[in-house]
Amino acid sequence: MKVLVIGSGGREHAIVWKIAQSKRVEKIYCAPGNAGISQIAECVPIAAMELEKLAGFAEEKKIDLTVVGMDDPLCAGIVDVFEKRGLRVFGPRKNAAILEGSKAFSKDLMKKYEIPTAAYEVFDSAEAALAYIENAKTPIVLKADGLALGKGVLICNTREEAKDGIKELMTDKKFGSAGDRIVIEEFMTGREVSVLSFVDGKNIKIMTSAQDHKRAKDNDEGLNTGGMGTFSPSPFYTPEIDDFCKKYIYQKTVDAMRAEGREFKGIIFFGLMLTENGPRVLEYNARFGDPETQVVLPRMENDIVDVFEACIDGTLDRIDLRFSDNAAVCVVLASDGYPEHYEKGKEIKGLERFDKEDGYFCFHAGTKLDGGKFLTNGGRVLGVTALGKDLFEARANAYKATEWVEFDNKYMRHDIGKAIG
Numbered sequence: 001m002k003v004l005v006i007g008s009g010g011r012e013h014a015i016v017w018k019i020a021q022s023k024r025v026e027k028i029y030c031a032p033g034n035a036g037i038s039q040i041a042e043c044v045p046i047a048a049m050e051l052e053k054l055a056g057f058a059e060e061k062k063i064d065l066t067v068v069g070m071d072d073p074l075c076a077g078i079v080d081v082f083e084k085r086g087l088r089v090f091g092p093r094k095n096a097a098i099l100e101g102s103k104a105f106s107k108d109l110m111k112k113y114e115i116p117t118a119a120y121e122v123f124d125s126a127e128a129a130l131a132y133i134e135n136a137k138t139p140i141v142l143k144a145d146g147l148a149l150g151k152g153v154l155i156c157n158t159r160e161e162a163k164d165g166i167k168e169l170m171t172d173k174k175f176g177s178a179g180d181r182i183v184i185e186e187f188m189t190g191r192e193v194s195v196l197s198f199v200d201g202k203n204i205k206i207m208t209s210a211q212d213h214k215r216a217k218d219n220d221e222g223l224n225t226g227g228m229g230t231f232s233p234s235p236f237y238t239p240e241i242d243d244f245c246k247k248y249i250y251q252k253t254v255d256a257m258r259a260e261g262r263e264f265k266g267i268i269f270f271g272l273m274l275t276e277n278g279p280r281v282l283e284y285n286a287r288f289g290d291p292e293t294q295v296v297l298p299r300m301e302n303d304i305v306d307v308f309e310a311c312i313d314g315t316l317d318r319i320d321l322r323f324s325d326n327a328a329v330c331v332v333l334a335s336d337g338y339p340e341h342y343e344k345g346k347e348i349k350g351l352e353r354f355d356k357e358d359g360y361f362c363f364h365a366g367t368k369l370d371g372g373k374f375l376t377n378g379g380r381v382l383g384v385t386a387l388g389k390d391l392f393e394a395r396a397n398a399y400k401a402t403e404w405v406e407f408d409n410k411y412m413r414h415d416i417g418k419a420i421g
């Protein structure tokens with residue numbers, strides 16, 4: 001089989017790595033990919049949003065299966081474009097990717113189908129939103145309706161902050177048209193857990209749980225980032241919580257999408273908060289998480305190509321999805337200064353060690369090759385992942401492996417997976 005993966009981050013490197021384990025696959029392409037991905041797949045210089053060009057490439061190369069890693073092309077309708085040309089593709093169509101693409105849509109869906117989530121209101125004008133804030137309780141949460149690179153959520157501690165936030169999103173349009181409409185939501189507290197799942201339109205199979213560390217600095221201080229590290233499984237995701245979510249959240253979401261005429265095939269990523277009153281959905285994503293994928297896929301025992309195909313064919317009920325009874329930790333190596341100002345173009349050394357050691361992976365996020373040398377090329381550079389028999393061991397292994405890699409301005413958090421007990 002020939003497979004094409006669309007995207008260029010650490011998530012896509014992990015997806016490509018997992019596909020490369022499949023005995024059924026003889027060739028993998030990745031568009032546009034990155035330097036790490038280029039070691040195991042052929043990278044193709046087509047951007048993820050060049051939908052027709054990507055479909056043209058898939059036709060020309062007779063690609064048997066395309067897997068879309070990123071949210072932007074999914075929300076823009078890449079699956080519809082491929083299907084129209086009779087190409088096999090894994091991911092939700094545009095009318096289903098809206099589950100991630102519009103927060104107002106997903107909140108309304110949860111309300112209509114009684115899926116537990118925070119109380120909220122939707123606003124299309126800054127005046128109405130500002131008027132609502134006058135009598136609202138704080139802290140309060142503002143969310144841009146559309147895609148905003150994971151940055152369109154503002155937690156406001158005071159009414160003044162909330163008013164400034166509304167202006168930022170709706171009047172100054174900090175996230176462009178994503179802020180034409182906003183959701184104002186009740187603030188919740190509790191542990192956060194990421195649960196990824198495969199969905200075939202009717203059936204859903206849950207992967208193992210994971211947890212992300214979003215803040216730039218130790219002890220959850222500093223700015224929000226795309227994710228500084230992850231661990232899997234989450235010890236807080238107990239069998240009782242799993243039962244609750246299976247009963248009130250997972251299948252209900254899939255059924256709700258079907259009932260709305262928006263059959264969902266692909267990945268649903270449930271961002272959950274474990275509150276005092278039980279699990280609540282913080283958000284849905286219509287794709288794998290980054291960097292959750294880097295700890296979830298190394299623990300998955302199935303041939304992932306079989307699972308992708310079962311989702312497309314509506315036969316997921318025949319798949320016995322299995323994860324190893326171990327743990328994984330991913331520590332992101334970033335460029336110092338991320339997520340604000342940082343330098344790029346630093347030479348990375350020590351990567352060859354990962355090819356020699358079992359249970360250790362170095363997934364590339366922001367790197368490039370220059371004359372045979374790997375250079376840093378982004379804020380988040382690498383995701384160093386290690387397995388262990390439990391989280392404690394996986395964490396020790398991951399931090400040991402971070403020392404194998406050297407580059408100027410290397411920065412990481414030192415407490416990934418630490419807030420475990």
Ligand code: AMP
Pocket residue numbers: 118141143150153155185186187188189192271282283
């Ligand atoms: P989202 O993109 O919706 O996952 O939001 C990003 C982050 O903001 C989440 O991971 C939470 O840490 C936080 N967040 C979102 N909604 C709420 C809420 N209603 N209460 C408290 N924190 C929230």
Ligand code: GLY
Pocket residue numbers: 150212226227285288289290291292
């Ligand atoms: N790690 C969070 C996300 O992928 O959205």
